[in-house]
Amino acid sequence: MAAGAKVDVVSRVLDQSESGIMTAVLRVPTVLRPALGGVATMQVEGATIGGVLSELSDAYPAVKGQLLNDDGTLHRFLNVYINDDDVRYLGGVNAPVANDDEITLLPAVAGGASG
Amino acid sequence: MTRYASVLDLIGNTPIVDVSALSPNPNVTILAKLEGRNPAGSVKDRVALSLVEAAEADGVLIPGKPDQVLIEPSSGNTGIALAMVCRLRGYHLKVVLPSNVSPERRQLLLAFGAEIIDSPGSEGSNGAVRMAQKLALEHQEWTFLYQYANPANPDAHYRTTGPEILRDVPEITHFIAGLGTSGTLMGVGRYLREMKPDVQIWAVEPPSGEMVDGLRSLEDGYIPPIFIENHGAEMLDRKVVVRARESIEWTRRMTELGLFVGISSGAIMAGAVKCAKLIPEDETATIVTIVCDDGWKYLSTGAWSDDIDDVVERAKKIIYF
Numbered sequence: 088m089a090a091g092a093k094v095d096v097v098s099r100v101l102d103q104s105e106s107g108i109m110t111a112v113l114r115v116p117t118v119l120r121p122a123l124g125g126v127a128t129m130q131v132e133g134a135t136i137g138g139v140l141s142e143l144s145d146a147y148p149a150v151k152g153q154l155l156n157d158d159g160t161l162h163r164f165l166n167v168y169i170n171d172d173d174v175r176y177l178g179g180v181n182a183p184v185a186n187d188d189e190i191t192l193l194p195a196v197a198g199g200a201s202g
Numbered sequence: 203m204t205r206y207a208s209v210l211d212l213i214g215n216t217p218i219v220d221v222s223a224l225s226p227n228p229n230v231t232i233l234a235k236l237e238g239r240n241p242a243g244s245v246k247d248r249v250a251l252s253l254v255e256a257a258e259a260d261g262v263l264i265p266g267k268p269d270q271v272l273i274e275p276s277s278g279n280t281g282i283a284l285a286m287v288c289r290l291r292g293y294h295l296k297v298v299l300p301s302n303v304s305p306e307r308r309q310l311l312l313a314f315g316a317e318i319i320d321s322p323g324s325e326g327s328n329g330a331v332r333m334a335q336k337l338a339l340e341h342q343e344w345t346f347l348y349q350y351a352n353p354a355n356p357d358a359h360y361r362t363t364g365p366e367i368l369r370d371v372p373e374i375t376h377f378i379a380g381l382g383t384s385g386t387l388m389g390v391g392r393y394l395r396e397m398k399p400d401v402q403i404w405a406v407e408p409p410s411g412e413m414v415d416g417l418r419s420l421e422d423g424y425i426p427p428i429f430i431e432n433h434g435a436e437m438l439d440r441k442v443v444v445r446a447r448e449s450i451e452w453t454r455r456m457t458e459l460g461l462f463v464g465i466s467s468g469a470i471m472a473g474a475v476k477c478a479k480l481i482p483e484d485e486t487a488t489i490v491t492i493v494c495d496d497g498w499k500y501l502s503t504g505a506w507s508d509d510i511d512d513v514v515e516r517a518k519k520i521i522y523f
Contacts, residue, residue: 162420164421165420197331202380
């Protein structure tokens with residue numbers, strides 16, 4: 088079911104890209120791959136990060152609640168980067184997505200060696 | 203030459219060196235604070251001493267009393283620094299260490315007399331934190347200083363690192379450090395916010411979330427309590443992630459200036475370079491970054507000598523950051 092949904096999203100994104108609508112590349116962390124069709128990268132669309140994640144949640148029910156909270160804010164243990172910049176400092180879910188942006192999802196994990 | 207009564211007196215007051223030769227923007231000065239000059243070799247010496255002194259001040263630890271045991275999760279540097287401090291104070295330290303850290307870190311812990319408890323490498327530092335929490339609950343007679351939640355961690359930087367930076371670089375416009383436990387950023391950040399509110403505070407996130415494959419779900423995630431308690435989200439102006447390849451590239455570039463630094467310091471330098479690129483042509487800036495440790499503990503990774511593709515691939519198996 089998830090794999091079928093992925094194809095739908097990608098084909099729709101490609102169609103819209105041909106008509107001038109922006110697309111971005113999403114990098115998927117290992118922990119979320121089973122819920123997102125097993126892929127490491129995929130093309131997504133949306134004017135904002137919130138829009139991209141909301142669309143993903145609709146297309147992949149298994150990931151619902153893992154990207155966005157019910158109130159539309161980012162899941163606390165999910166870090167989202169646009170071109171390596173954390174979106175929490177770029178307007179949060181309202182951070183704009185531009186054509187060819189690279190969006191990276193990373194789980195928040197404990198660090199330590201650097202500070 | 204100054205004489206010191208104890209190695210612990212050598213902690214802090216680290217030098218700052220100009221690394222602007224690597225700046226991509228001629229209007230931007232980049233200065234690196236060399237924390238590898240601390241006696242146990244990293245920025246964590248400050249934290250370890252602060253954690254132990256706070257516990258002693260609270261009466262949790264009593265110098266000279268026999269059979270006092272501490273437990274701490276660490277991916278290396280805090281463990282090594284605590285091991286050194288505990289050796290001098292006569293405490294027995296158990297370090298919960300992911301099994302896939304570089305062998306040098308393991309050997310340094312043993313050299314300072316610490317006991318190592320292995321946690322699953324695939325779970326990274328998250329796994330070490332979980333295991334230490336569980337063991338501390340089971341052995342309430344042990345002292346659990348818990349660097350991720352102990353205010354003595356950021357306090358060390360509020361009291362020492364921050365004032366040293368402002369003393370040596372009063373013209374600072376940006377401070378950039380690694381996120382880790384967030385202790386450096388929260389402590390220095392709070393100090394700079396109070397003394398020079400316009401300074402930008404940037405965090406560099408190593409790509410740990412990309413390397414750790416042992417998470418079962420996002421609910422296994424972790425945010426250090428000190429980041430939350432110090433309102434880290436509001437403290438920071440910007441946070442950037444730096445990938446393994448870029449970290450290694452910049453770790454290598456630092457040697458052009460005679461600086462043999464650890465891999466997370468290469469990541470932080472990469473973050474400083476990103477920042478410098480964003481400064482407009484008609485503005486100047488002075489960035490201060492942290493070199494958290496030197497490269498000695500990472501020699502076995504081949505980071506400087508092997509093919510970079512192999513080194514990047516190895517980063518998935520060995521904890522570099």
